Amino acid sequence: MSDSNPCLSCGACCAHFRVSFFWGECQSAGGVVPDDQVVLITPHRVAMRGTEQKPVRCTALLGEVGQGVRCTLYEQRSSTCREFEASWVNGEHNPHCDAARSAHGLPPLMPPVLPSVSPERVA
Numbered sequence: 001m002s003d004s005n006p007c008l009s010c011g012a013c014c015a016h017f018r019v020s021f022f023w024g025e026c027q028s029a030g031g032v033v034p035d036d037q038v039v040l041i042t043p044h045r046v047a048m049r050g051t052e053q054k055p056v057r058c059t060a061l062l063g064e065v066g067q068g069v070r071c072t073l074y075e076q077r078s079s080t081c082r083e084f085e086a087s088w089v090n091g092e093h094n095p096h097c098d099a100a101r102s103a104h105g106l107p108p109l110m111p112p113v114l115p116s117v118s119p120e121r122v123a
């Protein structure tokens, strides 16, 4: 994760959505997510502790949303966390990122502005 990662000064999604996933991702089932960091929400699904309640805030999130944050379980986070990408980081818009940021009073991330290249320079 580089310093330019917008998530390091955000964290809104970790304090907005219920972060749920199949219980098989937990350590006791052979996965990586520590069991004491989750709560059972259905017979086969768990949620990150703190995201199953209101106000939502994953207990693994350190720092202040919109200022500076860190996931204390970064290497052990679930597939749900791994697959949730900030808008435009990989060229695609993620409206759920926008929604989480908006809920915390943060503007949506904007796509990068590419420098204009004249046809002569391309040829």
Ligand code: SF4
Binding pocket: 006, 007, 008, 010, 011, 012, 013, 014, 084, 085, 086, 087, 096, 097, 098, 100, 101, 109
């Ligand atoms: S809401 Fe978007 S920018 Fe903020 S931490 Fe989540 S993915 Fe990153």
Ligand code: SF4
Binding pocket: 013, 014, 019, 048, 058, 059, 060, 061, 062, 070, 071, 072, 073, 074, 077, 078, 081
């Ligand atoms: S485990 Fe980390 S990335 Fe996932 S919701 Fe919690 S703080 Fe966010």
